[in-house]
Amino acid sequence: MVINKRAGYNRKQLRKRYGKSLNTISNWCTRKSYHSVPELYDLVELLDCKVDDLYVRSKENED
Template sequence: MRKLKSNIGWLVHKSDYNREYLRKRYNKTANTISNWCTGKSYPSPPELWDLAELLEVKVDDLYEWSENT
């Protein structure tokens, strides 16, 4: 079975931004941002597009498929 894996945490880590900045930008709790970074929950479509632009990546780069074994 395939599973969607979040790359958001890694992309934020290598960017000039941090989770606190994302928390304030999207008016979310620290727990919500952590969940985005780990793939436990997902940003809304407008937030995905904005996040991709902020991190200078394509929306497709925020997630990847992985095989769940």
């Protein structure tokens, strides 16, 4: 999920908006960890996209 490049937001701006550490924001951006559902819906609104746009479907989930 490449959230900070979608709408020109950098990691420091996202850190301030969500009150998270830069490490946490970096983990969101590199798919090492994920945000909460409320944060997800806020990101969708912020980035003007769909939930599906923020995720890459892995082969494990394709059945």
